[in-house]
Structures are given as structure tokens and as C-alpha cells.
Amino acid sequence: MATFDFLLQGLLVAAQPMNLLYALIGVTLGTAVGVLPGIGPALTVALLLPVTYRLDPGGSLIMFAGIYYGGMYGGSTTSILLNTPGESASIVTALEGNKMARAGRGGPALATAAIGSFVAGLIATLGLAFIAPYIVKLALVFGPREYFALMVLAFVTVSSAFGDSTLRGLTSLFVGLALAVVGIDQLTGQARLSFGVPELLDGIEVTTLAVAMFAIGETLFIAAQGDKGPDKVEAVRGSVWMSAADWARSWKAWLRGTVIGFPIGAMPAGGAEIGTFLSYATEKRLTKHPEEFGNGAIEGVAGPEAANNASAAGTLVPLLTLGLPTTATAAIMLAGFQQYGLQPGPLLFATNPQLVWGLIASLLIANFMLLVLNLPLIGLWVKLLTIPKPWLYAGILLFATLGTIGANPSVYELGMLLAFGLLGYAMRVFGYPIAPVVVGLILGPLAEQQLRRALSISQGDITVLFTSPIAAVLLVIAAAALIVPLILRARGRGEVLAQLAASED
Amino acid sequence: MKHFFLATILAGAMALPAFAADYTIIAPANPGGGWDQTARSLQTVMQQEGISGNVQVQNVPGAGGTIGLAQFASQQKGNPNALIVGGYVMVGAILTNKSPVTLKDVTPIARLTGEYEAVVVPAASEIKTMGDLVEALKKDPGAVSWAGGSAGGTDHIAVGLIAKAAGVDPTKINYIAYSGGGEALAAILGSQVTAGVSGYGEFESQIKAGTLRLLAVSGPERIAGVDAPTLKEAGVDVVVENWRMVAAAPGLTDEQKAAVSADIEKLAKSAGWQEVLKTKGWQDSYLAGDAFNAQLEKDVAATEGVLKDIGLVK
Amino acid sequence: MTKGHHPSTPTRRPDRAALFIAAVLAAIAGLIFWDVSRLTGTAGYSQVGPTTVPYAIAWCLLGLSIWTVFEALRGDFPERERQEVAPVIWIVAGLAAQMLLLNVAGFSIATGILFALTARGFGKRRLWLSLPVGIVLCFVVWVVFAKLLQLSLPAGPLERLFF
Structure with missing residues (x-):
């Protein structure tokens, strides 16, 4: 089979010692920059792309793949250890991961994230190689109404990140939705809630909000505890490595995360975040240890991390098969591909098989190097927590503001960082969950635009929202996710849920 | 408005004193977009052709380029070494965002590149020609949904002009705005909409692969090697060009302006620039001096007219 | 500094901070109503225009504000750590x-x-x-x-x- 020949050939080239070294350098650089809060994979790739130009085409493609995967993975480390997600796709990781790290289980959390990323990256890259043409057909079937149904499902699952109070969870979500309205309305070009301030016309940057709410809010909150808390957390309790039980609980979550993340990443308006939300909600529903959710459940790290990486590979499906860059990262990658003479589009697989398979082989190798680099480093990362608090948090603020300044060196952006940081602090004080705010900011505009597009195309006919089979199925799942817990509770099997609700931070 | 002036004064007060760079080019958009690419290509060619020893590119993104434009007009006043990249989209954005700073507040130097719009339908569509599409539009404007870039942008303006030329009320067009060409392309390929309008480059590979049918292009003449009529040939009297330009700071003396114009002319005629145009697939639409100013005024007036027709500007 | 042992206020007293939060939520809702009312509701072919969703969000915020008042009066808000x-x-x-x-x-x-x-x-x-x-x-x-x-x-x- 020609496909396999090309892949084998690509792997042989990529596995040469020099190319392995390039992959390692790429992964290291990508992780180092991606680890900064506020600098997501898009900026990481954009910054480091010029580094690869100096190499021969094969070597630079491999280093590029390494940077991409390194940047993707870097965000989860700070999420888990410091509760400061580097980008929006690793917000969910912070929910359980940071609880684990505080309980001295940072090692297993980082390990399940690294191995889960590897497993998901491996499966999704193979999926990209062999089923991309089918996946892309499915992705194109998704029109505005299907996306709207998907958003409804995503909104329903957000409730799993609400914490212990429905009122406060909903309040957080609606604050996020209100912030999402700020800026130019994409469908009519009218400015909403911007009060004549030109800097507000483009809306509120998700990364700015996430970094402010998590990194700055968290720092203020910890500082305001004064001397009450211990000066440092216990970095390691038990083994740094995953136990047999951790493995047993993680592997299914990895696979489920991959299955959820890959197709959603492939959808032109899917994005990495929605996959992580859905994966987290799925794990929370299916777990045998519901009491641990909210207190550091390993499935809650394993699933979303796998979904995140699988959707990263999924993004490449429309990029390579249609020439469609669906995310900022993909748009920058497109510029990178063109540098190597790769012209993504429907004819790419036919006209340029060596390059495509070379890229896929590079991704597989880079994915492997990511694991090689990160597993031994876990011990070192965990030591971060032993840095005395004043220096640790001063460093966090240094890097958090560095990320924001690097992305957009504007006084306004820093002002927003400060304002939302204070909001994040106040919300922590009063027991409001943080994640729903960011989720609302991400999902709100997507849901609104898709709904309006769907109704505009149908000229106002609401029934179209339910008449497509995919949309109907998604809406039924969403309804079930809302109603089933209520039925379970009514039948007296609600102790688990009650316990869940009672388990507090 | 008060916030705005405060902001520009604040930003102006904090501006870095420009150090010894020969030119600083403001790209009023995020890295990766068309204006950013234009600015970075200018940077490369100017250094490579020895027009300028040291060129810096600075991104000031936001609101269709109007934030960068406002900052440029206030901070660089009288600075003969500052340039800004802009284009047709900025003309529309100034009007829809009611920007207090317009192209009159800077010194336009020359139009550099251009791209024509393409009207496409999915390959499986029953619409075979531009005539069919106009027919459908006349019958029921609401039933023809158009996918394209953001509201008030070049794509939206093109659809408004097509409707007007076809004798259909432009406020009745069913335009579905997407955040970028990519998302719109997916909607067209998935047959979610009737037709799509965007820059020819966005659709090129799909047209060649036969998954999209090209109905017409918006230039005054056919694109070489592309088998599709112009809108005019198809009976719709519309010419739209998404051009990009370079402008200098306000308050320059005539000598300073002439010096900048000479540098830009040298650039536009250089072999390096022609090479860039070829690899990026941009049309050379170099136009400078009074001819450019006259064209600019005409474009601004026409754009204002069509945006009023669509109902985006009151 | 009192460690872990902070003055536990009687739970039945209305929580003033929570009432303040309720007021802020209502104020945000009011701000949305005020700003969005200036927009022209050109919805085109969709009956959901640029104003529909903001209005819905504002109404929900208003509802949440009232709910917060109830919880504040009942003293349902969790006890807060003393902040430095x-x-x-x-x-x-x-x-x-x-x-x-x-x-x-x-x-x-x-x-x-x-x-x-x-x-x-x-x-x-x-x-x-x-x-x-x-x-x-x-x-x-x-x-x-x-x-x-x-x-x-x-x-x-x-x-x-x-x-």
C-alpha cells in the first residue's frame, strides 16, 4: 500500500539522529515558550517559526512539528502546578490538576497529562493520516444549526464546573456572557457595550481574561491569606510516578478524550476548548469516584488533556485537506507550510505526498520526543512548588505580564489584566467559581453567531434548528444530560450527587 | 469620545522616542494578516534593495485598522520616517466604526497591491452562471444567502454593489458574515449558503480542484489564466478591488513627502518587490501622487454610498 | 493574628457584601439595557438581532441579582476567610x-x-x-x-x- 510506504519512508528520514536532535530542540523551545501564561500555541509557533528557516527543509519541518506540540503541551504544566492556565484550552486541566498538585500529587497529574497527550497525539495523528478525507466530510456537514446544537450541549456541560452552588455558578457564567457581548457585533458591524472606547471594539481577549482571572486573581488571593497558610505546599506525597490505580483510571479517559477532541478539532468552528469541556463533563458523569471530582480526580486531568492534544491534530485535517486554517495557530502554520513549499488544499495529498507524509512522520516523532523530554522533567517541575512563596508568585506575575505584553504591548491590555485580576480575587473571596466566566466568554459569541446565522439562512424559520439529524441528536443528548440527573435524584439514587454538591473546596 | 482623546494623549505621552531606525512601519493588524504581510514584505524589500538601512515593523491591531491609524496620526505627526500600511477595508472600518481619525489625517503615498473578489457557488449547485445567480436574487433576495468576511468589509460591500447593479434593494440582501475567509469557505463547501464572495486567492485551490464553481471576478479585466468572466461581462456593472496602500505621517513638508514618495516608487519598481508580488499572488496596482489621491477620494465616496445603501452607515 | 478561629457572625443576619454583589449584578444588567437600547435592531432575515441576546443576558442577570438578594437575606452565603x-x-x-x-x-x-x-x-x-x-x-x-x-x-x- 502506497500510503504505508510513504509513511515508513517519512519515519525513516525523521528518525535520523540529526533530525531527532532537531525534534528535541523544537520540543524544548516550544515547551519553554508555551509554558508562559498568556502565550498560547499560536504565538509560540509565530515566534519560533523563523528559528526553523535556517535548517534544511526536512529538519525545519521536524523542528516545526516539535515546536507545535511543545507549545500545545506547555500550557498544562503551569495549569496543574500553579493554577495559572497558559491558554484557554488548559483551563479545565487546572480544575482537577491543581487540586492534585496541592495534595502532593502533582507528579501523577503531570504524568497523566504528558502520557495522555502522547496517546491522544499518536492516535489523532494516525487518524489524520488515514481517515482525514472522511472526517473532513463530517466537518463540512456542520452548518450553523449543527454548531448551535453543539454549543447548547457545551453550555449544559459547563454546569459540571459550577462547584457547590448553582446560583454562584450561573452568576459566573452570565458575567462571562455579558463580557462576551463587548465589541463589534460580527453579523451587523455594530458596536455593543464599548462606550466609544476604540480599544474595546475588538472585544475582550480570552487569554487576557484567563491569565488575569487565574494567575493574578490567584496571586492576590494567596497573598491575602497572610501568614495563615503554610509557606510552601508539600510538593510530593507518595510517589512522583503514577500508581497502578492511576493507570487504571487514566487510560479510558485518554481514549475517550481523544475520541471527543479529534472530530471537534477538525470542525471549522470547533476549537480546542469545547472538546476539553465535553471531555471533563463526560469523565465526571462516568467516574467511579465522583467524590474526588473537585478535589483532584485524575480522570479530570487525563481526559481534557487528551482531548486538547487530539483536537490540535484535528485542526490539521481541514488545514491539509481543504487549506482551511480554522484557528490562529493553524493560520500561522499555513504560513509555515508555504515556506516549505506545501500548498495545503484539496489536491495536496495527490500532488505532494512526500511532504504530507513527511509532515505526519515529523508529528509522530515530535510527539514521541515530547514524552521523552517531559517525563524525566516532572520531578524537576514539581520542585517549582518548593520555591518560597514570595519569589514563586513574583515570578508568576513577571511571566504572566510578559505573556500579555508580548502578545499586545498596550497599556490598555495591562489595565484590563489588573481589573480582571481584581475581579478574579473578589470572586474567589466570595466563593464564585472562575472557570464559567472564561467559558461564557468563549461560548457566548459562538452560540449567538451560529444561532443568528442559522435563522438568517432559513429566513427566520425556527424549525430548522431541530430538523437536521445531527442537530437533533446533539440537542437530545443535551436534554438528557440535563434531565437524567434529575430522574436519578428522584429515584433516590441521588446520594452520590448530593455528596458531590456537598464536597467543597 | 472623551475617553478616546484621553487615550491618544496618554499613549502619545508615553510613546518611545524613536531611535535611529530609517523607517518604522505600523501594521495596524495582528501578525499573519494581509496588512502584516504587506508591512513585513516592505521591510524585507526596503532593506534588501538598500532603500533603507534599518526598518522596524510594529503591530497595532484592532477595529479594522482604525486603532493603529489613530495612534499613528497622533504620535508620528511630522515624523518623515514613519509609515503605515492600510487598505480598502480601512475605508469601510473608518465609516462603520465612526472613527474620528480618517485617511485625511495621514499622508497617503501610494497604492501598492490589489486583489479582486471572486463570486463562487458549490460545485453541486444548480446555479451555473452569474446570470442564474442574479435571476435568483431578483426573484427572492432573501433566499440567496451569501457567505463572506466580516460585516462592512470588502466582501459585504461587493455583495451590496452587485445587488444594486442588478436592481435589487441592497438592504434586502441576506449576507452571512463570518470571521474570516476560512470559515466562510467551509460554509460554502458544505452548501450551507447559496453563494460565497471573497478574495480570489481564498478560493483558488478549491476552484482548481473543482469543488467550487467560479461565476465571476470583480476586476475590470479577466484574471490571466482563469476561465471566468468579469462581473461587467456577466451583465453586472461592478468593479471592486481590495487594495492595500502605504501612507506617511501627517504634517510633512513637501520635500519630506517627495522623499518618501521617491523611496516608495523605487521600492515598487524594484525586482525584489516584483518577486514578492509573484510569490504572494498579489496584483501590482501601483498608483501614486495625484492620481492615487483622486482614486482614493472616489473610493471613499463610493464606499460611503454603498454602506448607506446596505444600512450599515446612517 | 487569630488562626483558623474567626469571629463567626450569626448566620441569620443579612449578608451585606452579598447584597452589594446583587446591586452590582443589577447595575450590569442596567448598563446592558441602556447601551443596547441605542442599537438599531436591524436583524435582517433572522428574528434574533444584535440586541436579542444582550437583552436576554441582562434579564438573566437581573434574575440572578434577585436570587442573590434572597440568599443574602437567608444568610446562605458561605462564611468568608478574613482577608489581609x-x-x-x-x-x-x-x-x-x-x-x-x-x-x-x-x-x-x-x-x-x-x-x-x-x-x-x-x-x-x-x-x-x-x-x-x-x-x-x-x-x-x-x-x-x-x-x-x-x-x-x-x-x-x-x-x-x-x-
Whole structure:
């Protein structure tokens, strides 16, 4: 089979010692920059792309793949250890991961994230190689109404990140939705809630909000505890490595995360975040240890991390098969591909098989190097927590503001960082969950635009929202996710849920 | 408005004193977009052709380029070494965002590149020609949904002009705005909409692969090697060009302006620039001096007219 | 400092902070109503226009505000830990200083001040030590990111001294 020949050939080239070294350098650089809060994979790739130009085409493609995967993975480390997600796709990781790290289980959390990323990256890259043409057909079937149904499902699952109070969870979500309205309305070009301030016309940057709410809010909150808390957390309790039980609980979550993340990443308006939300909600529903959710459940790290990486590979499906860059990262990658003479589009697989398979082989190798680099480093990362608090948090603020300044060196952006940081602090004080705010900011505009597009195309006919089979199925799942817990509770099997609700931070 | 002036004064007060760079080019958009690419290509060619020893590119993104434009007009006043990249989209954005700073507040130097719009339908569509599409539009404007870039942008303006030329009320067009060409392309390929309008480059590979049918292009003449009529040939009297330009700071003396114009002319005629145009697939639409100013005024007036027709500007 | 043992207020008393939150939520809702009412509701072919969703959000916020009032009156809000105000002020001052000085003094000095003031907030009182440490650290970071990786970080007098 020609496909396999090309892949084998690509792997042989990529596995040469020099190319392995390039992959390692790429992964290291990508992780180092991606680890900064506020600098997501898009900026990481954009910054480091010029580094690869100096190499021969094969070597630079491999280093590029390494940077991409390194940047993707870097965000989860700070999420888990410091509760400061580097980008929006690793917000969910912070929910359980940071609880684990505080309980001295940072090692297993980082390990399940690294191995889960590897497993998901491996499966999704193979999926990209062999089923991309089918996946892309499915992705194109998704029109505005299907996306709207998907958003409804995503909104329903957000409730799993609400914490212990429905009122406060909903309040957080609606604050996020209100912030999402700020800026130019994409469908009519009218400015909403911007009060004549030109800097507000483009809306509120998700990364700015996430970094402010998590990194700055968290720092203020910890500082305001004064001397009450211990000066440092216990970095390691038990083994740094995953136990047999951790493995047993993680592997299914990895696979489920991959299955959820890959197709959603492939959808032109899917994005990495929605996959992580859905994966987290799925794990929370299916777990045998519901009491641990909210207190550091390993499935809650394993699933979303796998979904995140699988959707990263999924993004490449429309990029390579249609020439469609669906995310900022993909748009920058497109510029990178063109540098190597790769012209993504429907004819790419036919006209340029060596390059495509070379890229896929590079991704597989880079994915492997990511694991090689990160597993031994876990011990070192965990030591971060032993840095005395004043220096640790001063460093966090240094890097958090560095990320924001690097992305957009504007006084306004820093002002927003400060304002939302204070909001994040106040919300922590009063027991409001943080994640729903960011989720609302991400999902709100997507849901609104898709709904309006769907109704505009149908000229106002609401029934179209339910008449497509995919949309109907998604809406039924969403309804079930809302109603089933209520039925379970009514039948007296609600102790688990009650316990869940009672388990507090 | 008060916030705005405060902001520009604040930003102006904090501006870095420009150090010894020969030119600083403001790209009023995020890295990766068309204006950013234009600015970075200018940077490369100017250094490579020895027009300028040291060129810096600075991104000031936001609101269709109007934030960068406002900052440029206030901070660089009288600075003969500052340039800004802009284009047709900025003309529309100034009007829809009611920007207090317009192209009159800077010194336009020359139009550099251009791209024509393409009207496409999915390959499986029953619409075979531009005539069919106009027919459908006349019958029921609401039933023809158009996918394209953001509201008030070049794509939206093109659809408004097509409707007007076809004798259909432009406020009745069913335009579905997407955040970028990519998302719109997916909607067209998935047959979610009737037709799509965007820059020819966005659709090129799909047209060649036969998954999209090209109905017409918006230039005054056919694109070489592309088998599709112009809108005019198809009976719709519309010419739209998404051009990009370079402008200098306000308050320059005539000598300073002439010096900048000479540098830009040298650039536009250089072999390096022609090479860039070829690899990026941009049309050379170099136009400078009074001819450019006259064209600019005409474009601004026409754009204002069509945006009023669509109902985006009151 | 009382550790872990804070004055437990009788739960039945209305929670004033929670009432304040309710007022803020209502104010946000009012702000949305006021701003969106100026928009022209050109919905085109969709009956959901640019104003529909903001109005819905505003109504929901208003509902949540009323719900918050009820919980505040019933004393349903969780008890709050006592917060130290001074550290928060130190850190906010650091962030504000960085924001205002960034373009004047450059990245290293502005961020070095943030670094030192944050450490001060966490109890490191010796500013004469932490300030130079912070500035040197930030300068190293600036060299790595601005010079090696081409990130656009504002340069100030210190940076221009070397580059």
C-alpha cells in the first residue's frame, strides 16, 4: 500500500539522529515558550517559526512539528502546578490538576497529562493520516444549526464546573456572557457595550481574561491569606510516578478524550476548548469516584488533556485537506507550510505526498520526543512548588505580564489584566467559581453567531434548528444530560450527587 | 469620545522616542494578516534593495485598522520616517466604526497591491452562471444567502454593489458574515449558503480542484489564466478591488513627502518587490501622487454610498 | 493574628457584601439595557438581532441579582476567610506601577518594580535587595525574549544602555 510506504519512508528520514536532535530542540523551545501564561500555541509557533528557516527543509519541518506540540503541551504544566492556565484550552486541566498538585500529587497529574497527550497525539495523528478525507466530510456537514446544537450541549456541560452552588455558578457564567457581548457585533458591524472606547471594539481577549482571572486573581488571593497558610505546599506525597490505580483510571479517559477532541478539532468552528469541556463533563458523569471530582480526580486531568492534544491534530485535517486554517495557530502554520513549499488544499495529498507524509512522520516523532523530554522533567517541575512563596508568585506575575505584553504591548491590555485580576480575587473571596466566566466568554459569541446565522439562512424559520439529524441528536443528548440527573435524584439514587454538591473546596 | 482623546494623549505621552531606525512601519493588524504581510514584505524589500538601512515593523491591531491609524496620526505627526500600511477595508472600518481619525489625517503615498473578489457557488449547485445567480436574487433576495468576511468589509460591500447593479434593494440582501475567509469557505463547501464572495486567492485551490464553481471576478479585466468572466461581462456593472496602500505621517513638508514618495516608487519598481508580488499572488496596482489621491477620494465616496445603501452607515 | 478561629457572625443576619454583589449584578444588567437600547435592531432575515441576546443576558442577570438578594437575606452565603488587605494593595500597586512605567522606563525596570512589590506583598520587606534582583532578573528575561525570540517588549533607558 502506497500510503504505508510513504509513511515508513517519512519515519525513516525523521528518525535520523540529526533530525531527532532537531525534534528535541523544537520540543524544548516550544515547551519553554508555551509554558508562559498568556502565550498560547499560536504565538509560540509565530515566534519560533523563523528559528526553523535556517535548517534544511526536512529538519525545519521536524523542528516545526516539535515546536507545535511543545507549545500545545506547555500550557498544562503551569495549569496543574500553579493554577495559572497558559491558554484557554488548559483551563479545565487546572480544575482537577491543581487540586492534585496541592495534595502532593502533582507528579501523577503531570504524568497523566504528558502520557495522555502522547496517546491522544499518536492516535489523532494516525487518524489524520488515514481517515482525514472522511472526517473532513463530517466537518463540512456542520452548518450553523449543527454548531448551535453543539454549543447548547457545551453550555449544559459547563454546569459540571459550577462547584457547590448553582446560583454562584450561573452568576459566573452570565458575567462571562455579558463580557462576551463587548465589541463589534460580527453579523451587523455594530458596536455593543464599548462606550466609544476604540480599544474595546475588538472585544475582550480570552487569554487576557484567563491569565488575569487565574494567575493574578490567584496571586492576590494567596497573598491575602497572610501568614495563615503554610509557606510552601508539600510538593510530593507518595510517589512522583503514577500508581497502578492511576493507570487504571487514566487510560479510558485518554481514549475517550481523544475520541471527543479529534472530530471537534477538525470542525471549522470547533476549537480546542469545547472538546476539553465535553471531555471533563463526560469523565465526571462516568467516574467511579465522583467524590474526588473537585478535589483532584485524575480522570479530570487525563481526559481534557487528551482531548486538547487530539483536537490540535484535528485542526490539521481541514488545514491539509481543504487549506482551511480554522484557528490562529493553524493560520500561522499555513504560513509555515508555504515556506516549505506545501500548498495545503484539496489536491495536496495527490500532488505532494512526500511532504504530507513527511509532515505526519515529523508529528509522530515530535510527539514521541515530547514524552521523552517531559517525563524525566516532572520531578524537576514539581520542585517549582518548593520555591518560597514570595519569589514563586513574583515570578508568576513577571511571566504572566510578559505573556500579555508580548502578545499586545498596550497599556490598555495591562489595565484590563489588573481589573480582571481584581475581579478574579473578589470572586474567589466570595466563593464564585472562575472557570464559567472564561467559558461564557468563549461560548457566548459562538452560540449567538451560529444561532443568528442559522435563522438568517432559513429566513427566520425556527424549525430548522431541530430538523437536521445531527442537530437533533446533539440537542437530545443535551436534554438528557440535563434531565437524567434529575430522574436519578428522584429515584433516590441521588446520594452520590448530593455528596458531590456537598464536597467543597 | 472623551475617553478616546484621553487615550491618544496618554499613549502619545508615553510613546518611545524613536531611535535611529530609517523607517518604522505600523501594521495596524495582528501578525499573519494581509496588512502584516504587506508591512513585513516592505521591510524585507526596503532593506534588501538598500532603500533603507534599518526598518522596524510594529503591530497595532484592532477595529479594522482604525486603532493603529489613530495612534499613528497622533504620535508620528511630522515624523518623515514613519509609515503605515492600510487598505480598502480601512475605508469601510473608518465609516462603520465612526472613527474620528480618517485617511485625511495621514499622508497617503501610494497604492501598492490589489486583489479582486471572486463570486463562487458549490460545485453541486444548480446555479451555473452569474446570470442564474442574479435571476435568483431578483426573484427572492432573501433566499440567496451569501457567505463572506466580516460585516462592512470588502466582501459585504461587493455583495451590496452587485445587488444594486442588478436592481435589487441592497438592504434586502441576506449576507452571512463570518470571521474570516476560512470559515466562510467551509460554509460554502458544505452548501450551507447559496453563494460565497471573497478574495480570489481564498478560493483558488478549491476552484482548481473543482469543488467550487467560479461565476465571476470583480476586476475590470479577466484574471490571466482563469476561465471566468468579469462581473461587467456577466451583465453586472461592478468593479471592486481590495487594495492595500502605504501612507506617511501627517504634517510633512513637501520635500519630506517627495522623499518618501521617491523611496516608495523605487521600492515598487524594484525586482525584489516584483518577486514578492509573484510569490504572494498579489496584483501590482501601483498608483501614486495625484492620481492615487483622486482614486482614493472616489473610493471613499463610493464606499460611503454603498454602506448607506446596505444600512450599515446612517 | 487569630488562626483558623474567626469571629463567626450569626448566620441569620443579612449578608451585606452579598447584597452589594446583587446591586452590582443589577447595575450590569442596567448598563446592558441602556447601551443596547441605542442599537438599531436591524436583524435582517433572522428574528434574533444584535440586541436579542444582550437583552436576554441582562434579564438573566437581573434574575440572578434577585436570587442573590434572597440568599443574602437567608444568610446562605458561605462564611468568608478574613482577608489581609495590605498584601493586596502592595501587589495591585506593583501592577499599576508596571502599567504606567512600562513605556517610559522600559520592560526591565517596570517589571522589576512589580516583582519587588509582589515579594513585598508576600512578606519580603527588604526592597533594597528585591528591587535590584527583580530588575536584573527582568533584564535577563528581556534579553532572552526580546533579543533572542523577537518578542516586542518595550525597551527603556536600561535596555538601550546595552543594545
